[in-house]
Amino acid sequence: MKKWLALLLLPFVLFFSSNAANAADDITGHYFEQDMRELIDLGYLKGTIKDGQTFYEPDRNVTRAEFAAFLVRILEAQNLEVINPKSFSDVKEGAWYYRVVQQAAEMNIVNGNPDGTFKPDAPISREAMSAMMNSAFEYKGIKLPETELKFKDTSSISSWAVLSVKRMVAAGIVKGNDDNTFRPAENATRGVTSAFLVRMINELKTPPPPPPAPNFHLATVTADATTKVKEYETYDAAKAAATQSNHVVLKDNKVVYMKSGVVAPAQIHPLASVLYKTSGFGDHYFSLVAGTETEFLDAGETWVKVKFNNTIGYFKMNEATLHPTVKVKGASYYKAEGGKLTHYTYNVNTDTYGAFWFGSSGSMPDGKYSSKDGHSFSGNGNTYNMYQYFNVMPLYTKTSYTAEQLNDFVKNNKPDFAANNTILENLGQAFKNVEAKYNVNAMYLLSHAIHESGWGTSPLAIDKKNLFGIKAYDGSAYESGDTYKSYEACIEVLVKEYLLDPTSSYFIQGWKANGEVVGDKELGMNVRYAADPYWGQKIAGYMYRIDKYLKGNERNKYGISVTLTDGVNVRNDASASASKLYSIPLEGTPVLVLNKVTSKTNEGTWLQIVPKNLNGANYEKTFVYSHGGPYGTLMRDLPLAK
Template identity: 30%
Template sequence: MKRKLVAILTVILLTLPIVPMLTNADELTGLTLEKEMRAMIERGIIQGYGENDIRPKGEVTREQFAAFLARTLKLPLTESSFTDVNPSTELASSIGAIQVTGVMQGTTDNRFMPTKNITREEMALTMDRVIKYKKITVNQKEITFEDDGKFTLGGGLEAAKRLASIQVMSGGSSELGPDTFIFKPKAISTRDQVAAVLKRFIDFVEEYKGEVPDEEEKPTTPPVTDPNKFQLAIIENNSLVVQEKNYNTYTDAVQAFNASSTAQGIYQGKELLRVKSGMAFAQGPVGNNTIIYSSPSFGNQLTYLEAGREMRILEHAEKYIKVQVADTVGYVKQSQIDFVPTAISDNRDYYSVDTNQALLHNTYNYLSKSYGTYSIGPAPSFMKRGVRYYAADGVHFLDGAGKAVGTHHPYFQFQSIRTTTHYTAEQLDAYILTKLVEKESEKGIYKNASTKSKLIGLGTYMKQMETENHVNALFILSTAIHESNYGMSSKAQGINNLFGIGVFDSTPGGGKQYAKPENSVLAFVTQYANKNYGPPAGAYARGAVPGNKTAGFNVHYASDPTWGAKIAGHMWRIDQAMGSHDINTYRLAMTNQSGQLNVRTEPAVRPDTLLFTYKPRDLGRSGETGYPVAIIEQKVGSDGYNWYKVLSDDIKKDNTGKYIEFGWIRGDLVEDIN
């Protein structure tokens, strides 16, 4: 621990500017907030731009405020995962440190907007989260703001009132009374104001706890005399504490655990094997994925999950945990899973609806202890604003009490890649350029994006791939945007790799190099979409859609369980920007058979009509997750059954060399999903 602290301090000393030496007569002299500024400079929290250059009235950006907070809380520096934070910039590691705490959040597409100025309302929201992060209880007073109608952020007004109650941040005085203030929520925060807020926060914490806020200590388990024995754990001071009594077998420990009203966990050595109530997550560390197997013998891999991501517990055992990931039910090794009791933390993934009636997925990473948010598409009618919903698969939604409230398949997440977008190459190129110009305003990694992005001018080639290889150009573009950060990632810029090809969680520095971006597009389409993932006989074929961890490309293409939903979100936002001509174009359905299922060249069952066969598959915990299909038309066959003409997932060609675009499935073998 001491060596770690020394290392952290060394990094800080090497990377941060030297605290300026101020003379008696300088730019701080006579300031209303001179005392606060000098105190924060002395602590090294506020730093200058050079000798005697403090700029107390300078506007504060989000990255600067993140650095001030990281120093205030004495957080260890770490890498940020925000897509617009360049890791080589001076304050990137401070942003990473703050991201871990969750007190500053990004946008729905995982951007931090580091160079954007921070408003007073945003600062109030952030400081309110800091107080909650430090587990401090605030006795709120009756506070009134004359300009309360100017607060627009969710929770902003309440945060400002809590901060005013403890005199950390209140605003200007009002003629209406001592507990009424003028807050100016949309004013940009200045350096002297930030110094005052942080100084008052530190003073408040010292009074509240008797010490300056410091890095939270991680819960530790007491020494274990025999790592082969089992012990129960109870919760004390918001941590699991192992009890002294040992049990020789797991069965004995479970019996004692079930009989105890206070036991919340079972340990074997330092390994937590079970909790009474809580969530499971992929243990990690980052770079080590958790494998979900089809049986407790750990033979056949069903899918895999990146470190820190959520799983639902279905069954505990000594050597395995039965879990649900999306709609997939499988088994995980005890060594690859960890738990958080509900009594310690109720943080978890949830869905919500924003002001534009968009469906938002708020994801929680149990290792970084931080939330991320992204939009998927239009929210279903059964969802209301201000309510949290839960769904392991993003399809079957529950309320907070665990009651089913509705089923919803986001359109683009389950639309076949064999569909055709309405948009032309020129329209796709125009969208790309417009978006890149917009991104440039965020600076950082997007500097000169409109001239440097590797996506520029690819619309024609993506439409060519759609025509020649039957892969939707909007799907190709959205995947490239997601995987290459709008063509500005290091892989895109350095090796023309737009799809993360050859980049793995365990070796993030790797990746396939291409001579030009078009070659990367060609590889994604021909070597992935049309080889192992799309065609029903492909090694990783689980449906020709973006999907989730049960159906679609997401099962095997990415460890991120929300990869398919994020691709769908990009498709939806592009479609919205260009007139919403693609959404709900096709009738979507899902096969309902667990055994093999034949697709025919015409609506008749004969040996000569077999086009291809879907492999047997588990339909998931819901019993409803088969292979997604797009229906073109419906007719009654000679056998009296309804038959559906569907887009073929396969890439078979006829005698003339043309793709066989359509197949037929008997109507009783599929269920509509939109």
């Protein structure tokens, strides 16, 4: 058995460096001394020797990348071939952790964050470590038992980690503290990690019982009950038997097929699910936050085919929750009232609603409306098509509002919970300074900060001057979030490094770049920036509120047109022979229209548009061909809510 254990632990030689010493060291008397010495005695946990003393650093935090490496080695997966490498923006080839992070992701042990990052150097929390270990056991086909959690702070464990913590506690791998707390967000040290790993290895030594035969049931559903009808050995057999509208297929009491209904990303870590382009889970479109409604189209044993707005894609079955139509109790909707359009969003998993002010109700009479995309509405027997200006307004244009006006809005509109917080009401000049330097709209920057920081009340905003949650991730957001010397420095980092970086950013190029608008899941920052499909609407709503309070000088200031094809050329005059300045890469990209110009050379109608003057560009005049000439129709005017 010791020989077997030695082979299992052999990879640790590669991770812990230098030799152990018999002399006094820094773990004598430490709470995790016994756990660490178990690894030391086997020769796998080593320290560094300095001035004759060995240092094992039991209290140094372990990073997410380091723990991923631990698990890859414990699972003997160092040679695992990565079929579908993940595009983590901060995990670059050449980094020591690149391969192990990709291998851990291949085994579904780690997930990225909604913003496309992994945060390899961020410290890992106890609850995040529990979730990764649970995923490692699941990869080995081991489903650990669960237990009721009785810690004093059980309620503070993130919903995505509760199941994992229940299993780790039941197996004795993770334990609470002496004061009967779990401290889920607390960083895990080398001492804690050693204890977890020793217990995990011991659990892995015991061969798991053979998995039970697949347990598929055909069942009928009503609003109040689900009744099993017949058991089948295979998923396909059960699915074939589901011929009636009230039939579903269950696996371990989870709905895995239905005739119609709503599918939502499950309420599990990381509270967002990836929507893939195929059932093989290769390339993906974007992520959606848990509870988001999508239309069910079909399902297989490992996948669910859905439609979200105009996008058809696939969720992994274990990351989705299927809700048969008869059991769905609500739905998202829009409400027009007194000229205001409010979006009521429904979380189908939790049967709860949220609400936010999106913009103007335009020509729609007061009432309740449905819309899949936020611009095509139906209700009261009528249909309406209108876009909210700030949702589709390119952000490379300066606001006319002054720093004092932006401050005044915050002072007089912040909610009661922010009544004593003065951070944002004094940053108007900082937003305007960044706007002047980079040509990114200051009203947008303020709105983004309001949304991400809770009107400046978040601990990150107060303690770390981090207004946008930069480098914060679930489970350890406060600890991993970046710290800035000033609020203006934070604003500048958002713009310079995330919006305008010439190699990969939301406005310039790369996988993040989907248009210079806040947008939605079809186009704009929202595609990749946030898993919340209504992130762009919420920021547009704040911009609308600012503009409305400041007398409405900005909304509908320009007309907006969108490209009807990829690669529309932008020229310095209204002629196909004029010099090309740049091109607009994506179909559907909005531009701000200054004038419509009839070509002097019988080339139809051209649009003079606001130049995309970013990263030092200084175009005086810019034009795109629209329609009416030999080049077809390349642009379409958007109907804007009045």
